[in-house]
Amino acid sequence: MSNMLLTVEQAAEELKVHPKTVLRYIREGRLQATRIGKAYRIDRAKLDAFAGVASGRTRPPHGVRATVIVEIPALTTEAAERMATFLGAAALGGDAETRPLHFNTAFDPTSGDLKIVLVAAPSDAARLLELIELQLGLSR
Known part of the structure; x- marks a missing residue:
């Protein structure tokens, strides 16, 4: 379910950082989020992309960086x-x-x-x- 929305706290738990760090990422524009009322919601796919998690695919074996x-x-x-x-x-x-x-x-x-x-x-x-x-x- 790629269009699942997460709270800042849930995103922080997934990233293993403090919720204030997630808020800083959002304010800096590094993590895309939607503001709903006074709270932010983060799309699962955007969080996975930010964290570098492959979306159901395995990473190519010769991924040159x-x-x-x-x-x-x-x-x-x-x-x-x-x-x-x-x-x-x-x-x-x-x-x-x-x-x-x-x-x-x-x-x-x-x-x-x-x-x-x-x-x-x-x-x-x-x-x-x-x-x-x-x-x-x-x-x-």
């Missing part, structure tokens, strides 16, 4: 926050069939350096790198 580290120097704090938000939105752009894309960002406000660590299928990583170039105005 790329790990990419991008360093962007001399950013303001606001620009680094915009980039992290942009990446979060781009990461949510797939569907339940797409292998999950994982990324982390680290920003050093003293030097203005932003580091992005991305783990994805090579084609997805390449597309995201192109989007980063476009966002920074570095496109050809």
